[in-house]
Amino acid sequence: MSKLFLKPGEVSSRNQYQEQSSSRLFDIGESSYDYESTIAASFLTRNTPLPIHNYKEALLYAVKEYRTVVVVGETGSGKTTQIPQFLFKAGWTDGGKGIVCTQPRRIATTTVAARVAEELESSKDALGALVGFAVRFDNCWDSEKTKILYATDGTLLRMMLSDPLLSKFQVVMLDEVHERTVSTDILCGLLKKIQRIRSDLRVIISSATVDAEKFRAFFEYSGDSSNNTATILSVEGRSFPVDIYYTTYPVQDYLQAAYEATLNIHRNEQDGDVLIFVPSSEQVDYLVERFQSNIFQISSMRKDRKRLFCVPLYSGLSYKEQLAAFQPAPVNERKVVVATNIAETSVTIQGIVFIVDTGFCRMRVYSPETGMDLLSIQPISRASADQRAGRAGRSRPGKCYRLYTEDSYYNILRESVVPEICRTNLTSAILQLKAIGIENIMNFPFVDAPPAKSVATALEVLYAIDAITEDGILSEFPGMVMADLPMEPFFARALIAAKDYECTREIITIIAMLQVEQVPGDSVFKYSSSREHKSFEAARKPFGVAEGDLLTLLNIYDAFEHSGHSLRWCGNHGIVPSYMKKARLLRRSIALSLCNVMYGLYGAAALSKADELLSQKNPDPSSIIKALLKGFFMNSAVVQPDGSYLTLVGKKSVTIHPSSILASRLPKYVIYCEMIHLKRTYIRNITVIEPQWLIQVAPHVFERRKSPMEVKWKQFISSESSK
């Protein structure tokens, strides 16, 4: 087996790199977060100075002299927690304006804020005063007192709706910019524009090495190189070297190779756990099963009979199932974690010494031509490969076995990920931009511009749902209201329409239930993970209604409410109580947002209006469906003789996903929430409609056959581009 790989002596120096260790409760200065099960490791490095402290003076100097500072540092250097504190202590908030630091994930946002509050105020109850956080539906900060605010990137973007110049902030720090989320990318463009108006604003960009000069150049707006406005500060990391091994030949079957590589590690290597990266959850299950069925032979490979055990890790597992991957291995046993990309950035497992990297991941890619999402297995980027390798070497030197050749690494893998903005549906992002006041999308300073076709498609969709006018201008109503509602545009449109159809309570409930449904693994029903789908369908059946999946979810919530929100009732019906609780909270949050945004009510007035909205029942399914239709009429389809469906807009051939309650009923006309191409093109979350409702709800699309709207759309798209 070892002949597959280059010998250690053949490892050239460029295959070694550093990543600093950070075995503490909160991973400082990086996207990762350690599950609670790793609390035991938290005090190991508490008192060790973080590398960033060596750069304090250099950083403060750079922020003083330059409008934009790109801080390059590997994960764990301490930049996320320390930089805002340096600036605070140096007096950057003395003028009354604060510091905001964005993160791509909620969990990192809240945990980092908690840690900084504790560090700065030496108190565990300090969060929400000097230091706070802001994420959707969960704010913990004080507009008077808070000087350091951690927020998700999407939340800061949303704040710009009411404060487009971010006038509350003196310094904006964007963290994990190399991950290239849509929100972070858009914030970069907006900050670049704000800097032209606000010369006092300071921007700090935290990024991985490969992108540093790209971002520096993006924010540079002096043409004179002796008078730069943006600079780069590099911060070294703190960690142990990771030796990289490549295969000598391309592997035919990376699952087989991963299996063999792991056996080889187990046979020949000292202590230390193994983390295997594979693209999909099915492949995780396959490998785990394969290890488990050979566990005795594998354990007997070693003289000391050291045992090996294998656990899966992907987001579709329930919280409880995921915890097993974080439990430390017993003495004289080796843990093998088989994981999807979740282990690349979202979570950190302590004690990993060996990495096995297949070199592939599953990625969602949007096709603007078809308006469809495609989920396909693709080679990872070099940046991802390095990130994966860096998951070893956090507590001691590690090794990474790449199941591809060194030549592939340098010549086939792309340098960094395709930015999300280039492979996603832009409807929501463009609505946000319009609401912030960016009318001309084509001229927006994108770090990487999305495909023009994606922009055009998004504008067409926004026009069709009344968010923008023919001239591409955001409408005061419903456009501005849709932008203000913290949900996807189609849902926002349906929620606004619900007022006219007098079914606000029902639409809010459906949106809340869908939100919970989307939580992978544990959804509303017990046993809904892939292995136990039969129980899931059995539990759902008594609540199933002929109108489809969305009204079935409503039916479940109504039954839960009717039981007096009884946990015992949940237990008796195979429904997970915590998820119904979550739906209940979400309903209230959504209702409150609606009261703020559409009724202009705040405080106690909003609370009482929300309660009123949530108590007015409408038992008429047709009005609920019409409200839904107001948002989702573009996602309509008609059944074909062979049982497939044809979408009315776009004429795509699709199939109802078998998980739908309507999969075998084949109603004539339906709307769907999502279309995705897997082995076939599926539509999911189906609702039955009457065809004449389409004309009632969207006459501009379905009535006039002679002059297709495409003509009009094309006109305003060209006027949009020429602005």
Place this chain on the structure above:
DNA sequence: GAGCACTGC
């Protein structure tokens, strides 16, 4: 009868 990587408002 199929099977979805991972986030966010």
